[in-house]
Amino acid sequence: MNNSSGRITIDPTICHGKPVIRGMRWPVEVILDMLSAGMSTEEIISDHPELEKEDIQAALNFARLSVSGETIQQENV
Incomplete structure (x- = not known):
């Protein structure tokens, strides 16, 4: 899964499927x-x-969506 801008990606083969920045090995949690x-x-x-x-902003937005209870969908991340 990735967002429409490609900033946050989730791939089971990268960092054990944790959300990362642009497919790199930079987990959102590290940011x-x-x-x-x-x-x-x-x-x-x-x-x-x-x-x-924009990567930092995307990580913050991903965290906001995660704790808000909203469903994180490809176009929301």
């Missing part, structure tokens, strides 16, 4: 961990230039 540790979007991107601002 959230960095943000919760106090890193800014700019710091994350500076340390990991393969990531983009």
Whole structure:
């Protein structure tokens, strides 16, 4: 499964099927961990230039949808 913009993907062959950024081995939970540790979007991107601002936003949106009780569908992720 992936979202319409291709930012969050879920593939059972990548990271045990956890949601990841653009099919890379960057689980959404790792992005959230960095943000919760106090890193800014700019710091994350500076340390990991393969990531983009839109990736961080997509991870936050995925987390919001996950905890909202909404059904996460391909076009919502």
